[in-house]
Amino acid sequence: MDYEAVIGLEVHTQLLTRSKMFCGCANDFGGEPNTRVCPICLGYPGVLPVVNREAVRKTLVAGLMCGCEVTGVSTFDRKNYFYPDMPKDYQISQFDRPLCRGGGILLGGSGFSGDPLEERTVRLTRMHLEEDTGKLTHLGRASAVDFNRAGLPLLEIVTEPDMRTADEAHAFLTELKQLMQYADVSTCDMEKGQMRCDVNVSVRPRGQETLGEKVEIKNLNSFRAVHRALCYEIGRQADELDRGGRVLQETRGWDDAAGVTFPQRIKEEAHDYRYFREPDLMPLETTAESAREIAALLPEAPRHRRQRLVRVLGLTGYDAAVLTSDKALADYYERAAAASPDPKAVANWMITEMMGALSAAGIGLADCPVAAESLGELVSLVAAGSISGKQAKGVFGEMFRTGRGPGAIVAAQGLSQVSDTDAIGEYAAAAIAANPDAVAQYRAGRERALQYLVGQVLRLSRGKANPRLAVEQLRRRLGPQEGES
Ligand SMILES: [Zn+2]
Structure with a gap:
């Protein structure tokens, strides 16, 4: 039966x-x-x-x-x-x-x-x-x-x-x-x-x-x-x-x-x-x-957050589920993703390298020596081609051991970058002027369009612009995205 x-x-x-x-x-x-x-x-x-x-x-x-x-x-x-x-x-x-x-x-x-x-x-x-x-x-x-x-x-x-x-x-x-x-x-x-x-x-x-x-x-x-x-x-x-x-x-x-x-x-x-x-x-x-007063202060529900990470940041359902399984993890991820032009790569780094390193060290996220913004910055360096994925793993290991940011570690290894905000700001303005479609997509909430624009800034700077600063300069000039308050 x-x-x-x-x-x-x-x-x-x-x-x-x-x-x-x-x-x-x-x-x-x-x-x-x-x-x-x-x-x-x-x-x-x-x-x-x-x-x-x-x-x-x-x-x-x-x-x-x-x-x-x-x-x-x-x-x-x-x-x-x-x-x-x-x-x-x-x-x-x-x-x-x-x-x-x-x-x-x-x-x-x-x-x-x-x-x-x-x-x-x-x-x-x-x-x-x-x-x-x-x-x-x-x-x-x-x-x-x-x-x-x-x-x-x-x-x-x-x-x-x-x-x-x-x-x-x-x-x-x-x-x-x-x-x-x-x-x-x-x-x-x-x-x-x-x-x-x-x-x-x-x-x-x-x-x-x-x-x-x-x-x-x-x-x-x-x-x-x-x-x-x-x-x-x-x-x-x-x-x-x-x-x-x-x-x-x-x-x-x-x-x-x-x-x-x-x-x-x-x-x-x-x-x-x-x-x-x-x-x-x-x-x-x-x-x-x-009841209305309390309702106005409710956090985003985990289900909605998962859906948003898939829809807006382009993550897979699996990545979104892992990263939202814990609120602190999701908060960390979003801070890291905001500091990088490639949210999907940040998710990969977190799920493989970061969670692997935490588990090997036997510590929780609260004690993680790597700041979220630093992880985003590291991913940006890879996305910009400043360092290779393999070098980045070495840099990450150093970040996890010492708590230092990737910029300092990369500089110590002799990689030069343009970190002059005025110069990068000019590249960002030029990239925005030359790419109205990408700008419109970004403003409509498509985070991937930002990645494209960062690529343009790097192209204009012949790969020398600091990607984190490129993201900052672009965001500042592009203004708020749809749906942002
Ligand atoms: Zn009592």
């Missing part, structure tokens, strides 16, 4: 705030157990919670990034349950009036890294704000609890059951993580437990309308675990149905080492958490005006 899986996700991610959700304790990872605690996050009787405004703002940012409805009144509620990681015996959460409702995340179209080829929107049910619990560590017959995590602001994102494969679930999480990182809402670092994921999955014969029995897999702590657990569980449920058995509605755990899910508890009915309004907190109202 041919089966289809129906998958929904519940993602919890810690918000990047300075303090906890309802008290002034620091929001930091790690630390000696129970050092970042106070009577509020320890749930002492008689204390009053105070809402962290920044957590509310970041939740609204996350919602607006995903096209959610955010205006209206939202409330906090008590979710009652007894567990030692929650000293109040209730968690402050949001029940029927979450901060964000609806919205969705668009997947697909790029055709790589598990992203489906066809575009598909995964609808969101809601996003709401709640407080994190403490962390239990089981030590043989006893358990220890650390409340440093208790009360951290946690964003819960619930999807509609719109995914059909493990690949789609993986693509959704990848896109969600990028959105949250771009908007500075959360680092979504699953290794540090800052992002956790529960999945709901059922299977049904393809073409059948009614849903199969739903299984929940709790506490998956990496994207890879989500993918593996879904592949396993979809196969298990399909086998069960093929054998004529039935799938039990239950909660299952994931054994990462064995690569299997295992029963945890049968879910006879929904938990009764006896939600009621948190009497110590006022309702929150988001007006259309404040």
Whole structure:
């Protein structure tokens, strides 16, 4: 029988705030157990919670990034349950009036890294704000609890059951993580437990309308675990149905080492958490005006940035996906590309030489000794024919070792260049006057036209003009491009 899986996700991610959700304790990872605690996050009787405004703002940012409805009144509620990681015996959460409702995340179209080829929107049910619990560590017959995590602001994102494969679930999480990182809402670092994921999955014969029995897999702590657990569980449920058995509605755990899910508890009915309004907190109202103010400051979404790098800078979909996978990487790339006439070559340099050098040195981009502008300048030197590609690799190695700019290194190797801005400015003016078509194309947003003009400046200077200065002089004289503010 041919089966289809129906998958929904519940993602919890810690918000990047300075303090906890309802008290002034620091929001930091790690630390000696129970050092970042106070009577509020320890749930002492008689204390009053105070809402962290920044957590509310970041939740609204996350919602607006995903096209959610955010205006209206939202409330906090008590979710009652007894567990030692929650000293109040209730968690402050949001029940029927979450901060964000609806919205969705668009997947697909790029055709790589598990992203489906066809575009598909995964609808969101809601996003709401709640407080994190403490962390239990089981030590043989006893358990220890650390409340440093208790009360951290946690964003819960619930999807509609719109995914059909493990690949789609993986693509959704990848896109969600990028959105949250771009908007500075959360680092979504699953290794540090800052992002956790529960999945709901059922299977049904393809073409059948009614849903199969739903299984929940709790506490998956990496994207890879989500993918593996879904592949396993979809196969298990399909086998069960093929054998004529039935799938039990239950909660299952994931054994990462064995690569299997295992029963945890049968879910006879929904938990009764006896939600009621948190009497110590006022309702929150988001007006259309404040939503507009937040929306006006949203960053470019990673998907749009990928598309722009392909459309405007002429990158391949693969290059654009690699370079936008991390916002800092994309920012670095764009700074480097702006300092060079050849954005595609800059992308190649970053993906091969730069990322290779960083990984060999075991450091991240934040510690990269090569400034973005210097990389752009190096690529310009190659584009101008001042140095060969092979020489450039040597120069890059020197830049990475010493942090010096390519100009100084090239000069030390005896390559002469014209770096007189007046002289280059004259060449640039001449190149602009002689090439009205390229000028028009550049102004219409075609970055490649600039490369052509730089080539003309170099031709006029007989290859002696400093390409970075040529780019600067041309840009200054050409004025803004279409779409630039
Ligand atoms: Zn506290």
